[in-house]
Amino acid sequence: MRQSIAFVYTLRDVPADAEVVSHRLLARAGYIQKLAAGVYSYTPSMARVLQKVSNIVREEMNRQGAQECVMPIIQPKEIWEESGRWERYQKGGQLFTLVDHKGSEMCLVPTAEEAFTTMVKRAVTSYRQLPLNLYQLHTKFRDEIRPRFGLMRGREFIMKDAYSFDIDDEGMRAAYAKMRIAYQRIFERCGLKYTIVQADAGAIGGSATEEFMVNADTGEDTILVSEDGSYAANVEKAESLIPAGEAGGEAKPMHLEHTPGDKSVDQLSKRFNLAPSRMIKTILFRAVFAESEETVAVLMRGDLDVNEVKVANAVGAIAVDLADDARVRAATGAEPGFAGPVDMKAGVKVLADISCKPMTNFLCGANKSDYHLLDVNFGRDLPVPDYKELRRARAGDMCIDAKRGKLIETRGIEVGHIFQLGTKYSSAMGARFADEEGKERPFVMGCYGIGVSRVAAAAVEQNHDKDGIVWPAPIAPWQVHVVCVNSGDLLMKQAGDQCESALEGAGIEVLYDDRANVSPGVKFKDSDLIGLPIRVVAGRDVKDGIVEVRTRRTGEAAKVKIADVVAEVRKRLE
C-alpha cells in the first residue's frame, strides 16, 4: 500500500481527550477517531489490525471445533425478558434500548446468550446433535456509565463471543477446557503478556469463571498473585489468609462509652488504646434487587476491608453500593460513624465476615451519635450473625495455600473471560433436548468472550516507546514500512519501488512511504509512530545498491543489498 494514495495520516498534537497511552498513540497514528463518547471510527489501518486479531481468534476457535455465526445486533425485548436480564441490565443503566415505529422495544446487544440459546433451542432436539460451540465476531453495545480510556472501555466495541451447549456438566467442563486452551493460544499469538485469574461472574452468571488479564499498570482491574505465581485472582474474587486478631478474652459486661466525634477505627484505637482487630466496624450498603432495594449491614473486623462484590453475591443482589447518609440514619438512628450491630433497626439485613466469628469483648458503634459499645459479645448482646467470607484480600496477605507465599498486587486489562454457565439460560428460556433415555434436559452451557478491539488497545498499552507504537508482528497492520527518504531522487525512488514489489511478491505486507516533498524527518517520525515491526529505508546508500533494514522494537539496523531485503526481513520477522 502506497502512502501517497492511502488513507494513512498522523497528528502532531495529541487530541485533548486522550488520556491513556493506547488512546493517544492510536489517535495520533491515525488508527482511530472519536465520533461520540466511547464510540470510535476505525481507519483502514485499524481495520487491518482488527482483522489480524479476528483471524487469529477465528483460527484458534475453529481449531477447537467452534463454528462461526453472525447474530443480530438488534434484538427484541422478549428474549431478554425470558432470561430475566432485561430488568437487570436496564437497572445497571448499561442497556441501549430503542423503540421501533410500532412501539416494540428492542435493544442493542451487550452480549448474546439469549440469541444463541434461542437459535439452538429451535433447532436442537436431541443429545445426538450435541455438543455444539457457536461463536461470532461482532459489534457489541454497552451504555457504560463512564466510557473512558479510548478503545479500552468504549460503548461500542468488537467482541468475539462463544457459547457452548453440552449434555451435562462434564461436557461443559470439557468445552471450557478447550476454550481455555484456545484463549491461551490466541493471546500468545497476539504477542501479549497475560495472566489468567479467578474471577467473579458478575451479570453473566455461572460458577467457575476465569479472566484473561493483559499485564499493564494502566489496567482497570486489580489482581492478586501469589509469590510463586501459581495463584492469581481478581481482587473481586480473591481469598487469602490473614493473621488472627488480638484475643478479646473472657466475656465481660457490655458498656456504653461516650466517644464524641470518633468515627474512624483510628480515632477509636487511640482513645481506647485498643487494636483495630478488637473492633468491629459496621458498614451499611444499599443492595439493589430486580424489584426492590434493601439495606445491608456488614460487620468487619476493624483492620480489614469489605469486598463489595462478595457482599452482593452473599445477598443475591444485582449490585450493592455504600449507603448514603440518609439510609445510614434510617438504619441506625444515628449519624454516620456510629453504626453498630446491636439493636439494628428492623428490616436491615446483617451479615458478618468470618473474621468476626472468634471475636469477644469487641468494640462497635452504638447506633447512637457519639457513642460506642465496648466488650460486646455475639450471642449474648446480639444474635449470632450470618457469617460469610466478605473480606477484601490485600497485598501482603498470605495465599490461601500458604506454601505459595504472600499475595502481590498488580494491575491488568481484562481481554477475555470464560464462564461455566450451567443451565442458567437454558432453564430460564426453556431450551431443552431429549437425552439418551428420552427425558428432556436443559442444555449445559458455557460462554466465552474476547474483547477484540480491546486486545488491540491492550497490545499498544504493552508495546510502545516514546516514539510511538511497536506492534507485535502478528497483529501489525503491515509487516514492513518501506521508507523512501527522498522520492524526488530517482535512484532512491527506484530502490524503494524495488523493495516494495520484492516484499509484496514474497507475500509480505508492505506500507510504502513514497510521498513526494515530505522531508525525511517527517517520514521517520511518522514511521515510528505507526509502529510497523520492520522498516526498510531507501536512502543515501542506494547508489551502492544498499538499503537499511531496521527492527522497530530494538532499533537494531543493518545495511543489506536490495536483492537480500526479503531474506533479511523474513529473518527479522521470525
Add this chain to the structure above:
RNA sequence: CGGGGUGUAGCUCAGAUGGCUAGAGCGGAGCGUUUGGGACGCUCAGGCCGCAGGUUCAAGUCCUGUCACCCCGACCA
C-alpha cells in the same frame, strides 16, 4: 447518577475587569529553496466563539436554560 471542569480555525490553545474588524502555534493550499530525524522563506485560505434565550449603546467575554465533551467516584470484553 453524584462531584469537578471545558466548549473560540482541521488540531493544541490564548483572548484581565464587556469596546472584536476575533488571535497564535501547528496543520492545509500555492510558489521557491531543501532532502537521513517533525527544514526554511514568501503568499493565501480557513471561524453561526457549542446551541437557545436574556441584560446592554455594545456580548467570545455577564445572566438563565440547554446540549456535548473531559476528569474523579460506583459497573464490565
